[in-house]
Amino acid sequence: MNDIFGEIDAIFHSKSLAIYGVSRKGGLGNVLLQGFIDQEFPKIFIVNPKITEPNVEIMGIPVFSSLKSIGEPVDLAIISTHPKFVKDIIIECGQYGVKAVIIFSSGFGEKNEEGKKAENRLLKIAQKYQMRLVGPNCMGFYCPETGLSFFPALPRESGPLGFISQSGSIANIMAFNSMLKGIYFSKSISYGNSIDLGFNDFLEYLGHDLNTNLIACYIEGMSDGRRFIELVKNIKKPIIIWKVGSTAAGSNAAHSHTGSICGNDILWNTIFNQYGVIRVYNMEEMISMIQAFINPMPVRARRVAIISGPGGPAVSSADMCETNKLALADLTKDSKMKLKEIIPKFGSSVSNPIDISLQATFDPKLEKKTYEIVGNDPNVDMMFIYLTMLTPRYKDLIELQQKISKPIVLVSAIDVNVSPDCFSKEIKRSFIHIKAKKVPSIIKELNQNGISVHPNEDLASKALYNIYKHYNNLKKSISY
Amino acid sequence: MNDIFGEIDAIFHSKSLAIYGVSRKGGLGNVLLQGFIDQEFPKIFIVNPKITEPNVEIMGIPVFSSLKSIGEPVDLAIISTHPKFVKDIIIECGQYGVKAVIIFSSGFGEKNEEGKKAENRLLKIAQKYQMRLVGPNCMGFYCPETGLSFFPALPRESGPLGFISQSGSIANIMAFNSMLKGIYFSKSISYGNSIDLGFNDFLEYLGHDLNTNLIACYIEGMSDGRRFIELVKNIKKPIIIWKVGSTAAGSNAAHSHTGSICGNDILWNTIFNQYGVIRVYNMEEMISMIQAFINPMPVRARRVAIISGPGGPAVSSADMCETNKLALADLTKDSKMKLKEIIPKFGSSVSNPIDISLQATFDPKLEKKTYEIVGNDPNVDMMFIYLTMLTPRYKDLIELQQKISKPIVLVSAIDVNVSPDCFSKEIKRSFIHIKAKKVPSIIKELNQNGISVHPNEDLASKALYNIYKHYNNLKKSISY
Numbered sequence: 001m002n003d004i005f006g007e008i009d010a011i012f013h014s015k016s017l018a019i020y021g022v023s024r025k026g027g028l029g030n031v032l033l034q035g036f037i038d039q040e041f042p043k044i045f046i047v048n049p050k051i052t053e054p055n056v057e058i059m060g061i062p063v064f065s066s067l068k069s070i071g072e073p074v075d076l077a078i079i080s081t082h083p084k085f086v087k088d089i090i091i092e093c094g095q096y097g098v099k100a101v102i103i104f105s106s107g108f109g110e111k112n113e114e115g116k117k118a119e120n121r122l123l124k125i126a127q128k129y130q131m132r133l134v135g136p137n138c139m140g141f142y143c144p145e146t147g148l149s150f151f152p153a154l155p156r157e158s159g160p161l162g163f164i165s166q167s168g169s170i171a172n173i174m175a176f177n178s179m180l181k182g183i184y185f186s187k188s189i190s191y192g193n194s195i196d197l198g199f200n201d202f203l204e205y206l207g208h209d210l211n212t213n214l215i216a217c218y219i220e221g222m223s224d225g226r227r228f229i230e231l232v233k234n235i236k237k238p239i240i241i242w243k244v245g246s247t248a249a250g251s252n253a254a255h256s257h258t259g260s261i262c263g264n265d266i267l268w269n270t271i272f273n274q275y276g277v278i279r280v281y282n283m284e285e286m287i288s289m290i291q292a293f294i295n296p297m298p299v300r301a302r303r304v305a306i307i308s309g310p311g312g313p314a315v316s317s318a319d320m321c322e323t324n325k326l327a328l329a330d331l332t333k334d335s336k337m338k339l340k341e342i343i344p345k346f347g348s349s350v351s352n353p354i355d356i357s358l359q360a361t362f363d364p365k366l367e368k369k370t371y372e373i374v375g376n377d378p379n380v381d382m383m384f385i386y387l388t389m390l391t392p393r394y395k396d397l398i399e400l401q402q403k404i405s406k407p408i409v410l411v412s413a414i415d416v417n418v419s420p421d422c423f424s425k426e427i428k429r430s431f432i433h434i435k436a437k438k439v440p441s442i443i444k445e446l447n448q449n450g451i452s453v454h455p456n457e458d459l460a461s462k463a464l465y466n467i468y469k470h471y472n473n474l475k476k477s478i479s480y
Numbered sequence: 481m482n483d484i485f486g487e488i489d490a491i492f493h494s495k496s497l498a499i500y501g502v503s504r505k506g507g508l509g510n511v512l513l514q515g516f517i518d519q520e521f522p523k524i525f526i527v528n529p530k531i532t533e534p535n536v537e538i539m540g541i542p543v544f545s546s547l548k549s550i551g552e553p554v555d556l557a558i559i560s561t562h563p564k565f566v567k568d569i570i571i572e573c574g575q576y577g578v579k580a581v582i583i584f585s586s587g588f589g590e591k592n593e594e595g596k597k598a599e600n601r602l603l604k605i606a607q608k609y610q611m612r613l614v615g616p617n618c619m620g621f622y623c624p625e626t627g628l629s630f631f632p633a634l635p636r637e638s639g640p641l642g643f644i645s646q647s648g649s650i651a652n653i654m655a656f657n658s659m660l661k662g663i664y665f666s667k668s669i670s671y672g673n674s675i676d677l678g679f680n681d682f683l684e685y686l687g688h689d690l691n692t693n694l695i696a697c698y699i700e701g702m703s704d705g706r707r708f709i710e711l712v713k714n715i716k717k718p719i720i721i722w723k724v725g726s727t728a729a730g731s732n733a734a735h736s737h738t739g740s741i742c743g744n745d746i747l748w749n750t751i752f753n754q755y756g757v758i759r760v761y762n763m764e765e766m767i768s769m770i771q772a773f774i775n776p777m778p779v780r781a782r783r784v785a786i787i788s789g790p791g792g793p794a795v796s797s798a799d800m801c802e803t804n805k806l807a808l809a810d811l812t813k814d815s816k817m818k819l820k821e822i823i824p825k826f827g828s829s830v831s832n833p834i835d836i837s838l839q840a841t842f843d844p845k846l847e848k849k850t851y852e853i854v855g856n857d858p859n860v861d862m863m864f865i866y867l868t869m870l871t872p873r874y875k876d877l878i879e880l881q882q883k884i885s886k887p888i889v890l891v892s893a894i895d896v897n898v899s900p901d902c903f904s905k906e907i908k909r910s911f912i913h914i915k916a917k918k919v920p921s922i923i924k925e926l927n928q929n930g931i932s933v934h935p936n937e938d939l940a941s942k943a944l945y946n947i948y949k950h951y952n953n954l955k956k957s958i959s960y
Contacts, residue, residue, distance in 0.1 A: 106837075107825060153903070167792030173868055173893045180895070180902055218792055244792070249808045250799030253786075256829045282796055282936040283893060306733075310649030312698060312724070316762055319730030328729045345587060349736045357586075388653055413653045413763060414660070419899030419916035422660055423633070436899035436916070455935065456762040 007132055008197065008205040011100040012143050012187060014075035016043040018067055018098070020089050021080030021105075022058055023048065029080035032104060033059060035142075035149030039156065042147060045070050047077075067096040074098050078140060083107035083118070086136065090122055094129025101126065103135035104168075109193045110137050110256070119195045126196060138192025139168030142175060142185060145211065150190060151175065159184025159444075161290060162212035164202045166191060166260070170218045170242075174283065180417050181287055181453070182444030183294070186211040200227045207235035214293045216240040216286060221260030225271075232275040238293040238470055240278045242286050243268055276473035278466050285459060291443070291452035292463035293470070297407045301381045302468045303329035304461075305374045306353035308386035309367070313413065313457065314353035317386055320457040324465045326382070328352050335377040342369050368396040375404045382464050383408045390416050390434055390453065394442060401449045407467045408451040409460040416443065416453055487612055488677065488685040491580045492623050492667060494555035496523040498547055498578070500569050501560030501585075502538055503528065509560035512584065513539060515622075515629030519636065522627060525550050527557075547576040554578050558620060563587035563598070566616070570602055574609030581606070583615035584648075589673045590617050590736070599675045606676060618672025619648030622655060622665060625691065630670060631655065639664025639924075641770060642692035644682045646671060646740070650698045650722075654763065660897050661767055661933070662924030663774070666691040680707045687715035694773045696720040696766060701740030705751075712755040718773040718950055720758045722766050723748055756953035758946050765939060771923070771932035772943035773950070777887045781861045782948045783809035784941075785854045786833035788866035789847070793893065793937065794833035797866055800937040804945045806862070808832050815857040822849050848876040855884045862887045862944050869894040870914055870933065874922060881929045887947045888931040889940040896923065896933055 017036060021029030036044055037059065046063040047070075056063040064070050067077075077093045079086055083105045093101050103122070108115040119136070126133045134140055139150035144158045151172050161183055165171040171190035178184070186209060189202045199222060206212045214237055222228055232239055245254040246265045254260045272279045278293075280286045304326045308314035318328060329352055331339075339350040343366070348357035356370050374380055383406060385397070390412050401408060419436040434442060443453055454460040497516060501509030516524055517539065526543040527550075536543040544550050547557075557573045559566055563585045573581050583602070588595040599616070606613045614620055619630035624638045631652050641663055645651040651670035658664070666689060669682045679702055686692045694717055702708055712719060725734040726745045734740045752759045758773075760766045784806045788794035798808060809832055811819075819830040823846070828837035836850050854860055863886060865877070870892050881888060899916040914922060923933055934940040 165792070167790065167795075169790030169868075170792035173790060173793075176868075176903075177894055180898060220792075220795060242796070244795040244799055247799045247802035249802040250795050253795045253798040253829075253833045256831055256835075281800075282938060283793075284936045310647065310653060312645070312647030312650035312700075313653075313763075315647075315700060315724040315730050315733045316722070318733040319724055319727045320761075322727035322729040351736055353733045355736075388649075388656075414657055415895055415897050417895050417899070417902065418660060418897045419901065421899065421917045422897065422920065423656075437901045440902065456764045458762060 004201050005205055005208050008201065011076060012141065013146055016073060016075050017041060018045045018047045018074045018077045020047050022046045024058060030059065031152060032078060032080055032150065033061060034152040035154065038152050039144060039147040039149045067092050077101045078104060080104040087122060090125050094125060094131050098131060100132040102140035103133060104140060106137035108136045119193065123195050133196035135192040139171050139190035142188040155179050155184055157184045158186060160213035160294060161185050162206035162209060162215045163188040164199060165218040166220050167218055168192060177283060177287060180440055181291060182440035182447065183290055200224055200231060203231050207231060207237065214238040216290050218242045220245050220254035221263060229271060232277055240280060240286060240289045242280050276470060284455060288454050288459040288463055289466060291447050292467055294447035295450045296467045296470060297405050297450040298471050299381050299407050299468055302326045303379060303381045304384050304464060305329045305380040306384045307370055307374060308353055309356050311355045313386040314355050317384055317457045318353050320461040321384065324461040326461055326465055329380045331377050332379055335373050338373045342366060364393055367393060371396060371400050375400045382406055384460060384464065386411045389414045392434060394446060397451055398449045401451060407464055409463050410451065410453045411457055411460045412453055484681050485685055485688050488681065491556060492621065493626055496553060496555050497521060498525045498527050498554045498557045500527050502526045504538060510539065511632060512558060512560055512630065513541060514632040515634065518632050519624060519627040519629040547572050557581045558584060560584040567602060570605050574605060574611050578611060580612040582620035583613060584620060586617035588616045603675045613676035615672040619651050619670035622668040635659050635664055637664045638666060640666060640693035640774060642666050642686035642689060642695045643668040644679060645698040646700050647698055648672060657763060657767060660920055661771060662920035662927065663770055680704055680711060683711050687711060687717065694718040696770050698722045700725050700734035701743060709751060712757055720760060720766060720769045722760045756950060764935060768934050768939040768943055769946060771927050772947055774927035775930045776947045776950060777885050777930040778951050779861050779887050779948055782806045783859060783861045784864050784944060785809045785860040786864045787850060787854060788833055789836050789868065791835045793866040794835050797864055797937045798833050800941040801864065804941040806941055806945055809860045811857050812859055815853050818853045822846060844873055847873060851876060851880050855880045864889050864940060864944065866891045870896050872914060874926060877931055878929045881931060887944055889943050890931060890933045891937055891940045892933055
């Protein structure tokens with residue numbers, strides 16, 4: 001614990017907020033405000049110097065022409081105005097004793113040298129008043145526990161994921177995408193140009209934060225590589241990083257997006273590998289790996305059993321397991337004998353990959369028994385299950401997992417979030433399909449039991465390998 | 481055109497069907513039967529020697545104890561019984577003048593040497609009667625035009641995709657997955673152990689079939705590599721192949737699944753590359769590439785313009801374009817000037833990747849105008865658009881495409897088939913979200929206009945590169 005932790009934690013626990021950039025005609029400031037209203041943030045004031053008449057309200061929130069006219073302490077200010085107003089607002093905040101300012105406005109260092117100079121001036125003002133800055137060119141914080149938000153209609157529910165993003169829109173899309181997979185946030189942080197508080201500060205914060213069990217990040221570049229290495233060396237929580245700018249084209253794009261220097265990609269990979277950071281390349285992959293690390297089951301070896309009703313995907317699953325450095329488990333004679341007793345004689349296989357044949361569609365008990373025999377096999381460290389579609393039978397797996405505690409991944413051939421409305425009644429009946437609305441809570445329950453759901457065989461086997469690697473790295477650095 | 485085309489086409493145009501393996505208590509045979517009923521296949525008879533009393537119906541279909549007792553010609557027979565009955569049924573079919581038999585039953589060559597011998601015996605019987613066999617260990621044919629089917633509740637709608645699959649369950653899952661993305665089939669063929677008609681026969685057939693514009697395949701192994709090479713050399717339709725068994729683990733799994741020998745994977749890749757076959761590694765990737773090749777726009781060079789509302793994904797999109805051998809287009813001065821006039825000054829970029837900023841969410845016209853300026857730029861060969869979510873604004877793109885005819889890919893951060901029920905009312909309003917039920921028809925319309933929708937940046941840029949490569953290969957072999 002240190003000062004940075006306390007200072008960031010204080011921002012997350014702000015009790016009162018002044019928001020600049022909300023107008024009668026609407027705009028981004030109003031959208032931000034709606035986010036705080038939706039989260040029922042304790043005390044919100046709008047500051048707009050153009051509105052000088054008393055007792056005005058916008059969206060049900062009182063409007064003041066200045067901080068002074070509020071007449072109450074303000075912990076946090078959010079600025080969503082034209083960039084030319086930001087400096088004077090920062091001064092006003094400093095004089096009024098505001099503790100921290102989130103600068104949503106863009107048009108600073110990411111634009112040009114003039115913008116960088118303007119940023120330096122803002123920082124000096126903030127330092128003079130011992131005020132912390134987040135941004136500019138960011139969305140700020142989302143914390144359902146304390147009511148902070150950066151967009152309307154975000155979930156009120158808290159979860160184990162701490163998320164840090166250089167890009168505001170990625171933080172935003174991630175919040176919605178995660179919700180569809182039942183993933184909820186302790187804190188989500190969009191830091192933009194980070195002229196004061198930056199990526200490493202937030203990483204350190206989430207490393208200590210008791211409500212955060214795993215950390216995921218979107219980054220373009222970084223200013224202090226040494227500190228980053230120290231942090232990933234010491235933080236024992238799983239860290240998943242979507243680092244972009246791995247190519248010349250991406251690197252140039254990042255520079256114009258947030259003014260970032262992306263750095264040498266080979267160097268990044270070396271650091272990530274050495275310290276067990278899980279690198280991902282897009283949002284779909286990030287969500288896969290987050291699911292896998294909500295509650296990863298400890299594992300010592302990497303012998304996978306693949307179970308599939310359809311035989312075809314059993315083959316590509318085996319391909320992807322080998323490609324992603326996993327070994328196919330050799331089932332014990334005892335397991336094979338037990339499987340032979342229950343699995344249909346034709347169109348099936350009791351060797352790994354275990355192909356339970358099309359019959360499984362008509363005999364739900366067959367699936368359950370297979371899971372039990374394979375899950376309890378001492379030669380099996382992890383399970384890889386290919387499903388046509390998520391069905392209420394997921395409960396069998398949770399029941400089994402509570403006894404075996406091994407990493408389990410599911411591939412669902414048909415997107416889990418698909419609405420049953422897309423299918424005819426007949427199909428809905430034959431697949432015993434789950435309503436789209438219930439999917440997030442089911443995936444959440446699966447994840448909490450160390451079972452993750454993936455869109456393809458590649459991501460599922462990567463998830464298993466990363467869990468194996470995670471526990472393997474931990475072994476090296478802590479007594480285990 | 482040759483005999484094979486005619487013989488397979490005759491099977492697809494069967495007018496009468498005898499199905500073996502349907503029983504009063506239900507089972508896989510009944511499931512197959514339901515598929516034909518759903519497709520309103522012209523004339524169906526159940527043959528079950530155990531049911532000898534007259535005028536029995538199962539699922540509304542008349543039951544006969546033998547073919548002879550039907551007293552009408554039968555074009556096609558489907559066998560879904562225990563494997564031990566198959567031989568006698570084949571003899572009965574041959575004697576009765578049935579033209580082709582689909583053997584659904586498994587427990588033959590994929591099991592052991594004894595099964596291989598049994599297959600040889602079946603083939604000899606069929607040859608004696610000049611009858612063609614499909615399977616065993618397969619699902620058979622699905623052809624909405626003529627009413628053939630291999631599963632209940634498959635779409636009645638026809639489309640441009642011809643699909644060939646060694647695995648029956650893959651053919652099945654593909655049918656449902658495709659439906660969700662608005663992809664429909666001319667014919668889908670599951671051929672299993674292929675003791676008579678095999679992969680190359682069906683490939684040749686679809687190459688000639690006038691209702692098939694593109695061909696996708698799932699294969700584990702192949703018996704006649706030379707013929708395959710001849711076929712892919714001559715077929716000018718796009719061919720997408722999901723070839724599994726690329727690793728030792730997968731190869732072993734394939735052997736027990738269909739008795740396949742997968743072969744040297746490096747050799748496969750060499751052949752695929754040389755003849756412009758698009759190789760994919762899972763179903764998600766296959767559906768991406770099929771979408772891209774429903775109506776690929778001809779393209780001579782590979783300069784891509786990336787347009788993104790959220791700035792973050794613009795960077796990873798640029799990364800993936802470079803990784804997948806595309807070049808970032810250098811917009812003309814004229815385009816840049818026009819963009820500067822309409823794009824917000826802050827949080828945006830008029831250089832490629834074009835970042836239209838969060839403002840796009842609130843100003844739909846901004847998106848439309850940007851598409852027009854960029855799409856009409858002579859330096860832009862292809863467009864890559866990153867969306868948060870599919871919205872009714874897709875119509876703007878179709879309108880533009882009808883003028884520019886350039887390949888366009890969309891990445892939709894939030895799964896396109898997601899039900900709006902998963903979101904709160906506020907979110908539905910702010911995203912102007914499309915109802916899940918309507919998504920397939922919208923994607924179909926997009927695909928028909930040369931616009932494909934992808935789950936991540938990697939697949940979207942692969943799709944663009946494959947389109948470029950496709951037209952590049954064609955140039956070499958035909959006058960263009």
